[in-house]
Amino acid sequence: MHLDVRLPIGLMFSIFGTLLAAHGALADRRVWEQHPLRININLYWGLVLLVFGIAMLLLVVRGRRKG
């Protein structure tokens, strides 16, 4: 049995993405407006990580169907 390396990667980034996006979405506006670029980076990058994580998990599923 060999582990598909994309599985832990997909899982970890999905968790990171969810955590960050939730943290950003729930944050007080005044907190992220102090950012040098005034963007809610936790929310946006969290979503990017979530998309990346899910994409990896989809590749795992596709790999299983093929294999």
Next chain:
Amino acid sequence: MHLQLGAIDYAILLIYFAFVIGIGVVLRRTVSGTKDFFESGRSLPAWICALGFIGANLGAQEVMGMAASGAKYGIMTSHFYWVGAIPAMVFVAIFMMPFYYGSKARSVPEYLKLRFDEKTRGFNAMTFAGMTVMSSGISMYALAKLLNAILGWNFHLCIVMSGVIVLAYIFMGGLTSAIYNEVLQFFLIVLGFLPLVMMGLKQVGGWEGLVAKLQPVGTQAGFAPTAWTDSWAHTGSAQANPMGIEWFGLAMGLGFVLSFGYWCTDFLVIQRAMAAKDMGSARRTPIIAAIPKMLFPVLVILPGMIAIALHNSAQGGFNLPAKGNSLDYDMVVPAMLSHYFPTGMLGLGLTALMASFMSGMAGNVTAFNTVWTYDIYQSYIKRDGTDAHYLAVGRATTVFGILASMGAAYAAAQFNNIMDILQLVFAFVNAPLFATFLLGMFWRRATGHGAFFGLVLGTLAAAIHHGLSLPKGAVAGLKGGWLGNALHTYPSEMAQNFWTAIYAWTACFVMTIVISLVTRQLKSTDELRGLVYSLTPRAHETGLVWWKQPAVLGTIVLGTTLLLNVVFW
């Protein structure tokens, strides 16, 4: 500078640790013998080996060091990639991998034994084992020192924690576990640092804004205004650029000797390619790795350039901490993290930083346990053990390697110049080694005596050159000039390093030829088959689609690299 972590930052860090160790736990079941533990059973697909290949190299020295160099020297730092790494990676893939993967050798020193003789292998195995333990220890020390400085964490606890985590996943899953974690760490480093670069670039006004903001940096240092943003234009003379090196020393010293010496002969990276499932995958590994590697300057050098531009223009309240009379360039990455990343992202950034330290450490430890078990223990201590015995030795060596690294970390804390010593040893040992391999693989007449004494004399030439030269402003000692009056003063340490490598390589190349010509070739033609170019049938990758053929891929990668050099000339 002190960073304050929130609960979410700690959560991210802990989740990462759990995944890293979890990979080891799951892979534990796949290890049934030495071939699994040291060579991943030669079963991995090319893309995994490729990301492991760069992941193992993407240690802390790369992430923190390249950012520091980006601030100190500007875009000329990209030569480490576009002149250094990429051509060497394509070369090792196309010309050298057939001998490494195709021969019965399980490690780089073992190739030397098959091609030359026992003493050449022994020399390489011992120096390599020593260097890996030292490198991994320095990685550990640097991590602990950094975490202590920016988070106030206990130094000893950091050493033990990083050691135990790396030990856990290698001990259980062997090389596969190290490579899988390197792949995970690769994505973490890219996705952790990319937003830093994007935000930094946005704040300085894009590339144009950065070029404009770096002009006063160039003129204040006494160079042309574009000295920080042109990679080749000011290399006509060593005095005209911040790196203090002219084009020949750069192309020959860094581009040819040092980079080829590292990428083509260092078992730490070669081991990843040798874990591939077949010859085609092994040859594609370094080339696939070269594709992201080519773009890494954006990730690791650009933050340094942005940091110095922001610092210099006093924009947006960004400041680099000072160290003595100059800036503390090593703090570029932590300073950028604290500037752009709020709690949450900060956890991600710190985890990425830790991942880079760990992947660097694990790369060294897996290379160490393999070379120790195969090339030292099995060759000199116990020749006729069972496979289970050598597997146990490999696991024990992993524990020993981690403990020795911890020792090296404490030694590094005692002697603040241990990093300089390591770099010196590295330049002394690796640069001549490339000449040995080049002659060994492409000249069947090269003999064992020629290789061994060429290597020793090349190393000696490096020492003599170093002992007779000094970088500007340095005092005689560890920086050079210890053989009496310095005959030559270089504008920078880097220039001295490059030239040391050139002398070492040339001496080894010439002496190996001379000694080979006056000694007898003890290896028969049959013994050399598969080890020397002229005696090995060419690998024909017929039936492979064009984008899987190493030669086609290599040409595309080299063409793109050439283009990058021209665009940022």
